Amino acid sequence: MGPVANVEAMAATEKELRLRDSQVAQRKDAAAASGRPGDPANAIECRGVTKRYDSSKAGLSGTTFAIRRGEFVFLVGPTGSGKSTLMRLLIKELEPDEGQILVAGRDLGELSHKQLPFYRRNLGVVFQDFKLLPDRTVYENVAYALQVTGSSRADIREKVPDILRLTGLATKLHHYPDQLSGGEQQRVSIARAFVNAPPLLLADEPTGNLDPETSIGIMQLLYRINRTGTTVLVATHDSAMVDRMRRRVLELADGVVVRDELDGQYAPTDMTTAEFGALLREPSTEPQRVAKKREPGDDFDEAFRD
Amino acid sequence: MRLGFFTREAFTSISRNAVPSFAALASVLVTLLVLGVFIPIVQATTGAANDVRGQVIVNVYMKSDATAADAQRVRTQLTALDGVKSVQYVSKGTAYAQERRKNPDAYDLLGSNPLPDTLRVTPKNPDNALALVSAIAPQTPGGGRTTIDPLIDSVGSSKDNTDKILTATRVVKLTTGLLAALLIVASILLISNTIRLSVFSRRREIQVMKLVGATDGFIRWPFVLEAVILGALGALLAILLLGVMKVALVDPLVNDFALLSAPTTIGFGVLVAILLAAGIGVSALGSAISMRRFLQV
Numbered sequence A: 001m002g003p004v005a006n007v008e009a010m011a012a013t014e015k016e017l018r019l020r021d022s023q024v025a026q027r028k029d030a031a032a033a034s035g036r037p038g039d040p041a042n043a044i045e046c047r048g049v050t051k052r053y054d055s056s057k058a059g060l061s062g063t064t065f066a067i068r069r070g071e072f073v074f075l076v077g078p079t080g081s082g083k084s085t086l087m088r089l090l091i092k093e094l095e096p097d098e099g100q101i102l103v104a105g106r107d108l109g110e111l112s113h114k115q116l117p118f119y120r121r122n123l124g125v126v127f128q129d130f131k132l133l134p135d136r137t138v139y140e141n142v143a144y145a146l147q148v149t150g151s152s153r154a155d156i157r158e159k160v161p162d163i164l165r166l167t168g169l170a171t172k173l174h175h176y177p178d179q180l181s182g183g184e185q186q187r188v189s190i191a192r193a194f195v196n197a198p199p200l201l202l203a204d205e206p207t208g209n210l211d212p213e214t215s216i217g218i219m220q221l222l223y224r225i226n227r228t229g230t231t232v233l234v235a236t237h238d239s240a241m242v243d244r245m246r247r248r249v250l251e252l253a254d255g256v257v258v259r260d261e262l263d264g265q266y267a268p269t270d271m272t273t274a275e276f277g278a279l280l281r282e283p284s285t286e287p288q289r290v291a292k293k294r295e296p297g298d299d300f301d302e303a304f305r306d
Numbered sequence B: 001m002r003l004g005f006f007t008r009e010a011f012t013s014i015s016r017n018a019v020p021s022f023a024a025l026a027s028v029l030v031t032l033l034v035l036g037v038f039i040p041i042v043q044a045t046t047g048a049a050n051d052v053r054g055q056v057i058v059n060v061y062m063k064s065d066a067t068a069a070d071a072q073r074v075r076t077q078l079t080a081l082d083g084v085k086s087v088q089y090v091s092k093g094t095a096y097a098q099e100r101r102k103n104p105d106a107y108d109l110l111g112s113n114p115l116p117d118t119l120r121v122t123p124k125n126p127d128n129a130l131a132l133v134s135a136i137a138p139q140t141p142g143g144g145r146t147t148i149d150p151l152i153d154s155v156g157s158s159k160d161n162t163d164k165i166l167t168a169t170r171v172v173k174l175t176t177g178l179l180a181a182l183l184i185v186a187s188i189l190l191i192s193n194t195i196r197l198s199v200f201s202r203r204r205e206i207q208v209m210k211l212v213g214a215t216d217g218f219i220r221w222p223f224v225l226e227a228v229i230l231g232a233l234g235a236l237l238a239i240l241l242l243g244v245m246k247v248a249l250v251d252p253l254v255n256d257f258a259l260l261s262a263p264t265t266i267g268f269g270v271l272v273a274i275l276l277a278a279g280i281g282v283s284a285l286g287s288a289i290s291m292r293r294f295l296q297v
Helices: A003-011 A014-033 A083-090 A116-120 A138-148 A153-166 A182-194 A212-227 A239-245 A273-281 A298-304 B002-016 B018-054 B068-079 B092-102 B104-110 B126-136 B159-200 B203-212 B216-256 B268-295
Strands: A042-051 A060-068 A072-076 A098-103 A123-127 A200-204 A231-235 A248-253 A256-261 B058-062 B084-090 B118-123 B152-156
Touching: A042 A083, A042 A231, A060 A083, A060 A098, A060 A231, A060 A248, A060 A256, A072 A083, A072 A212, A072 A239, A083 A098, A083 A200, A083 A231, A116 A123, A116 B203, A123 A182, A138 A153, A138 A182, A138 B203, A153 A182, A182 A200, A182 A212, A200 A212, A212 A231, A212 A239, B002 B018, B002 B216, B018 B159, B018 B216, B018 B268, B058 B068, B058 B126, B068 B084, B068 B118, B084 B092, B092 B104, B118 B126, B126 B152, B126 B159, B159 B203, B159 B216, B159 B268, B203 B216, B203 B268, B216 B268
Parallel strands: A072 A231, A072 A248, A123 A200, A200 A231
Antiparallel strands: A042 A060, A042 A098, A248 A256, B058 B118, B058 B152, B084 B118
């Protein structure tokens, strides 16, 4: 080994080393898991998922993790770490270059273009830019998600006002999206995402455009949805929110999971002695799970049916 | 119930996107109007050209000592030739009577009948008229001409005139055909591009629909129905205007000018059907095709 290599090795920061370690570990996990049938108790399971873009680094490289049903998980990481890529892979807007993504134990790669809409009906998706239909009222926007599934008019008339009351929009039924504040628009988009009572809700930077006070309301709403048994995955930059809510945190860096804590904070912190003591005394935290009401995989099996 | 829903969606989306909808309707209207005027014109022109070409005949003149029976014999011979559509026998007497009617004074002066018996040969295809002349009167190696029957005096088809007629009519037919083809291509491009634009301006909407879990058909049908409605409306307006033009301008002229009535042009009913089908078909297809890209996600 020459002197140059030595200098380089020394320059490798601890963070980089940690990253390299977890990359290796995740590759191993993925290799062991590939081909194994999916566990239906896992809402989401990623096995060595890799997605590269031509121009930039942004993407995923061998990401491996699993999220149990009923969990509330924050996905954090700097810009370009692959959060949005992961979200887009989960709604199957993109295809992974390598690896498997399993939702409710079923491989997304097996979904045909025809089955895709039926899969998406089991997902609630919430975006930073709301993605509402601009030419439709609040009521019509939410109703569209039901019309798509072929719900009857009576059904729509019953469910839509209900969900809008739940999200605090009962007075804004006939407003158009551009007449609403950002927080209200996000509530509409959450109402639309949840009106079909999906088993999995994905939120990509749901509070990215909102002020802290409004963000709390949105997070409350997501938490309430999680309490009904829906698995919720929230990609976010909102460190204050993550620190306060103390749910499971998955941290991505350069497309790899570098941290997975059940009781996490936005940034890894050295524990104070008191916290360390408390941790030793308490029984280890389990991710919150809700008692199963239905057989696992019910809703998703529907989507995979021919 | 589905169809009802889609139709309602289509109508509301037309009213929501009034400007692009109007643009699509207007482009259908204008192109179909031009097409509707042009189709009969092309037909009249080609009809007239074909009429002229139909007049290309080969005259076979009998020798003056040939009898009517001889002429009949030659006639059967000619009819048997390849590329002959019909052979008409015009006797000396008939020819004299015909020509005299055209020019009584000159024929009165002549006193006797100088005209020979004539067989008028109509070729199946006017383009083959000159080949037919060679078949009836083959060229000899010496440069002269023999005939297939000794009693044939000469074969008359002035090469120059036949050539001119054939070339001129061919150019006319080709030009109008080319113009018609260009116009049809232009119409299709214009209509489908306008539809593409209106679909493109709503690609975000389509994307959101896909994310909510709408099937391709569920998204596509309101769009296609919308295009059908706009195409049909545009076509109907164009047909209405064409109808007014026909009644107000063309019909009075027909009585005064032979050209307008002589060649058979397309019936107004057929024209209406073609324009309606084209307006609806091109719009619907244009919208379905331009949507495909946005439905891939």
